[in-house]
Amino acid sequence: MDEMRKKSIKEAKSTTGEGLEWGVAFGFGPGLTVETLVLRSVPINMATRN
16 A cells, blocks of 8 residues: 555556545455455645645
């Protein structure tokens, strides 16, 4: 996710999630275990783009 954040800043996207406000992350564990996370992007300030 750090690479996505850096790429968003480099490409001057509006948020840390490649310009999108919401995202989902999935993790698969042993057996039938599935972990799901709902992610919310934060706006990128103009100061961090410099």
